[in-house]
Amino acid sequence: MKTLKVIWISLFDSLRDLLPIILIIGFFQFAVLQQPIPNFGEIVLGIAFVVIGLALFVQGLNLGLFPIGETMAYAFASKGSIFWLLCFAFALGFGTTIAEPALIAVANEAAIVAANGDMIENSEQSLASYAQGLRITVAVSVGIAIMIGVFRIVMGWPIQYLILIGYIGVVIMTVFAPREIIGIAYDSGGVTTGTITVPLVTALGVGLASSIEGRNPMVDGFGLIAFASLTPMIFVMGYGMVV
Amino acid sequence: MEWWCNSIVLQIFADLVLTIAVTVWDVLPIVVIIFGFQLFILRKPFPNLKNIITGFLLVLLGLGFFLEGLEAALFPLGKLMAQQLTDPAFIAGDDVGRILEWWDYQWVYLFAFAIGFSTTIAEPSLLAVAIKANQVSAGSIGVWGLRIAVAIGVAIGIALGVYRIISGTPLYWYIITGYVFVLIQTMFAPRSIIALAYDSGGVTTSIVTVPLVAALGLGLANTVPGRNPLLDGFGLIAFASLFPIMSVLAYAQLSEWIARRSKKAPA
Numbered sequence: 001m002k003t004l005k006v007i008w009i010s011l012f013d014s015l016r017d018l019l020p021i022i023l024i025i026g027f028f029q030f031a032v033l034q035q036p037i038p039n040f041g042e043i044v045l046g047i048a049f050v051v052i053g054l055a056l057f058v059q060g061l062n063l064g065l066f067p068i069g070e071t072m073a074y075a076f077a078s079k080g081s082i083f084w085l086l087c088f089a090f091a092l093g094f095g096t097t098i099a100e101p102a103l104i105a106v107a108n109e110a111a112i113v114a115a116n117g118d119m120i121e122n123s124e125q126s127l128a129s130y131a132q133g134l135r136i137t138v139a140v141s142v143g144i145a146i147m148i149g150v151f152r153i154v155m156g157w158p159i160q161y162l163i164l165i166g167y168i169g170v171v172i173m174t175v176f177a178p179r180e181i182i183g184i185a186y187d188s189g190g191v192t193t194g195t196i197t198v199p200l201v202t203a204l205g206v207g208l209a210s211s212i213e214g215r216n217p218m219v220d221g222f223g224l225i226a227f228a229s230l231t232p233m234i235f236v237m238g239y240g241m242v243v
Numbered sequence: 244m245e246w247w248c249n250s251i252v253l254q255i256f257a258d259l260v261l262t263i264a265v266t267v268w269d270v271l272p273i274v275v276i277i278f279g280f281q282l283f284i285l286r287k288p289f290p291n292l293k294n295i296i297t298g299f300l301l302v303l304l305g306l307g308f309f310l311e312g313l314e315a316a317l318f319p320l321g322k323l324m325a326q327q328l329t330d331p332a333f334i335a336g337d338d339v340g341r342i343l344e345w346w347d348y349q350w351v352y353l354f355a356f357a358i359g360f361s362t363t364i365a366e367p368s369l370l371a372v373a374i375k376a377n378q379v380s381a382g383s384i385g386v387w388g389l390r391i392a393v394a395i396g397v398a399i400g401i402a403l404g405v406y407r408i409i410s411g412t413p414l415y416w417y418i419i420t421g422y423v424f425v426l427i428q429t430m431f432a433p434r435s436i437i438a439l440a441y442d443s444g445g446v447t448t449s450i451v452t453v454p455l456v457a458a459l460g461l462g463l464a465n466t467v468p469g470r471n472p473l474l475d476g477f478g479l480i481a482f483a484s485l486f487p488i489m490s491v492l493a494y495a496q497l498s499e500w501i502a503r504r505s506k507k508a509p510a
Contacts, residue, residue: 017370020361021317021451028324028357032350033333037320042251046316049259050365053309056301057367061374064298067291068277075285088280095272101265102453113473159438160429167422174415183414183477190448190484195306196270198368198446202375216435217379223438225372229445229484 007055014054022047061199069203077211082154086147092201093146093228098139102191107131107138110184110236117180120243134239141235142192145227146201152223153208156215159223166230173237181240188236189229198225255315262314263307270303309367310450321358322458328354329462343468345409352402355459359401359483362452363394372446376439384439388494393443396490397483401456404482408463408470414478421485428492436495443491444484452483 029035037043076085097103111131115122120130152162174182193201201224209221281289289295327333328351334343363369373386407417429437448456456479464476 017365020364021358024357024361025317025320025324028328028350028354029320032354033324033327039251042255043316043320045252045255046312046314049255049308049312049315050317051312053305053307053312054365054367054370056305057309058305058370058374060298060301060303060305061371062298064295064300064302065371066375067295067298068289071289072277072281072285075281075287079285084280084284088276088284091276091280092273095276099269099272101269102450109473116473158434159441160426163441164426167426171419171422174419180474183474183481186414186418186481187477187479190445190480191453193368193445193449194269195368195371195449196273196302198449199371199375200273202372202442206375206379218376218435219438221379221438222372222376222442224442225445226438226441 010055010058011051014051014058017054018047018050057195065196065199066203069200070207073204073207074211077208082151085150085154089147089150089204090143092143092197092204094139094143096194096197096200097142097192097228098135100192100194100197102194103135103138103188104131106184106188106191107134110134110181113180113184114240114243117178119178119180119240130243133243134236137235137239138188138192138232141231142228145231146224148231149205149224149227150208153205153215153220154212156220159226163226163230166227166234169234170230170237173234173241176241177237178240181237185233185236185240188232192232193225193228197228201225201228255311258314259307259311262311263304266303266307266310274299306367306450313451313454318454321455324354325455325459325462329459329466331466345406348405348409351405351409351459351463355405356398356402358455358459359452360394360398362455363397363447363487364390365451366447366449367451368446368449369393369443372439372442380435384436388498389439389443389491392491392494393447393487396443396487397447397452399490400482400484400486401459401479403486404479405459405463407478407482408460408475409467411467411469411475414481418481418485421489425485425488425492428489428496431496432492433495433499436492440488440491440495444488447487448480448483453480456480456483 029037076088108131111127114120114130115127120126148162152159177185202222205224206217206221209215209217281287331343334347369390373389376384376389377386403417407414432440460476460479461472464470464472
């Protein structure tokens with residue numbers, strides 16, 4: 001009986017999270033565009049899927065992803081090897097980004113922009129190799145970002161100084177980067193951190209900050225995602241300048 | 244009317260299986276890295292391995308359902324809506340053929356604001372960070388407080404980003420001004436919120452927000468005269484990742500101010 005209650009509550013919570021989108025799309029469809037909803041049955045089924053999916057995801061977070069991140073943070077802290085911790089941070093950043101579907105889409109669009117701006121040859125092969133190079137660049141930059149972020153947690157540095165350096169980096173690169181690439185570079189910061197990466201990386205950071213003496217999980221534990229959204233901007237503009 | 248043996252419904256279920264398979268494939272590198280380090284470097288078994296594997300499977304299954312549901316229900320409608328709302332014929336109304344000014348796009352701004360807010364509330368990554376922040380802060384940061392603060396930031400960001408595309412002003416002006424704002428706010432914000440605020444910029448733009456917002460940007464860049472879709476369609480995601488930083492910092496300052504005021508007030 002208790003399980004059934006948990007299921008109902010989590011389904012209800014998901015439906016509540018989804019309600020704003022449903023209301024807004026409904027409002028614009030009926031009141032502004034004044035059109036009927038096409039394929040009503042399909043849409044109801046789709047919404048049911050989204051609600052079920054979100055409820056399963058939240059259960060899985062607390063059961064799986066958060067404990068994985070925390071357990072590994074404690075294990076690294078007790079092992080005391082900063083070298084392996086940084087290796088893990090880089091691998092996690094790189095590995096989660098290289099397969100990110102949103103990044104693949106952005107890289108392909110960037111290749112088209114580059115070809116239109118006569119930065120590269122407009123052939124299928126050069127487009128593919130440009131997109132591939134960009135994906136690797138962004139993945140390396142996220143790997144470096146998580147590594148720097150983890151090092152910051154270990155050292156207990158205030159985050160704002162590092163972010164300030166990052167902002168200055170973005171501004172300087174903006175001055176020198178080709179105009180065509182700037183929009184994509186700025187957007188690439190937002191698309192790199194996927195739905196599985198975020199909970200894992202957050203739990204890792206908070207776990208590290210809780211297990212290292214003198215660190216506060218609230219002040220020091222967060223901030224890994226912030227680095228992961230800043231370095232791709234710098235690296236993509238750099239890629240645009242070099243290639 | 245046996246709707247359940249309707250071919251579209253069958254198609255959705257077939258797509259669901261495919262989506263789950265793709266999600267598993269995408270997540271494979273992460274699994275290899277985690278178990279590789281756990282087995283060879285840390286050399287410790289996971290405690291509660293059974294729970295962890297169940298949790299991981301639930302996340303994959305959940306994401307599969309979530310993505311497939313979005314594809315089947317919300318994305319087609321939302322993308323079509325973005326196209327229709329940015330269509331010059333709709334914006335000009337009865338007066339077809341006149342030159343459109345930036346204030347003619349009021350429905351587009353409203354749509355941008357509303358879709359930014361509502362997709363952010365549904366974003367699973369933000370939910371994850373909000374749950375974690377709530378646990379770590381021992382409840383002093385509310386799950387809903389943070390999510391609403393972030394959603395307001397994204398809403399303002401996307402509405403302003405839409406104005407930028409329509410007016411054709413350079414993207415970096417806005418972003419660099421935003422950076423200056425963030426740094427000034429950082430000087431006055433409570434120390435414990437800063438890292439979380441910076442994080443909330445990156446987590447908001449994910450599987451729900453990006454496709455809808457990208458469709459809006461592309462629709463505008465295609466139809467506003469003088470805009471190049473390849474150059475001007477981008478930048479909305481950048482706005483959506485910058486403005487939540489400001490709104491979360493503002494939320495923290497505001498709650499601190501309210502707490503201080505209620506402490507000062509005689510009991």
